[in-house]
Every structure is written in C-alpha cells, then in structure tokens.
Amino acid sequence: MSDLACDRCGRSLLVFEDVRYEVVIRVTAAYDPLELDLDTIAKADVSAELERLARAVGKKTAQELEDEVWKELKFDLCGRCQREYLKDPLPRRPDP
Numbered sequence: 001m002s003d004l005a006c007d008r009c010g011r012s013l014l015v016f017e018d019v020r021y022e023v024v025i026r027v028t029a030a031y032d033p034l035e036l037d038l039d040t041i042a043k044a045d046v047s048a049e050l051e052r053l054a055r056a057v058g059k060k061t062a063q064e065l066e067d068e069v070w071k072e073l074k075f076d077l078c079g080r081c082q083r084e085y086l087k088d089p090l091p092r093r094p095d096p
C-alpha cells in the first residue's frame with residue numbers, strides 16, 4: 001500500500017479519504033515588454049549592462065537561475081485541507 005498522505009496535515013489519503021485533491025502551484029517570472037529606444041541607448045551603456053548581468057548570473061547556480069523564472073510545486077490534500085486551502089490560498093504576510 002502506498003504511503004500517500006495529505007501534504008498539509010499528514011492524514012493518510014488512502015485509508016481515511018474517498019477523494020484526494022491535488023494542488024499545483026506554478027510560479028513564473030512575469031516580464032513586461034521592453035520599451036527600448038535603441039537609438040537613444042549608447043553602446044557603452046549596453047556593454048556595461050551586459051557585463052553587469054554576466055557577473056550577476058555567474059554567481060548563481062543553474063538551479064537558482066531556473067527557480068527565478070519557473071517553479072512548479074505539487075501537493076496532495078485531504079478533503080478538509082482542500083476546503084481550508086480554498087478559503088485562503090495565499091495568506092497575507094503579517095506586517096513586519
């Protein structure tokens with residue numbers, strides 16, 4: 001028997017639940033179209049920016065770079081946790 005359990009409360013989904021739920025969360029970077037006027041950008045500015053980006057990328061692992069633009073998470077939920085999750089899927093961060 002599989003040990004499939006609710007990722008929120010740990011309850012066995014095969015023993016106690018008739019229905020289980022899957023939550024798929026996809027977080028992707030959202031880019032706005034670039035509004036560049038290439039005639040007004042000096043070539044020196046472009047080169048400096050490319051060098052700055054290359055240095056920033058070089059300090060990160062491939063996984064860190066991938067996580068910055070695309071990440072998918074999957075969870076299994078029992079019925080009770082599914083209802084509670086739908087009431088507040090993205091709780092607000094408390095004020096610092």
Ligand SMILES: [Zn+2]
Nearest residue numbers: 006009078081
């Ligand atoms: Zn649960």
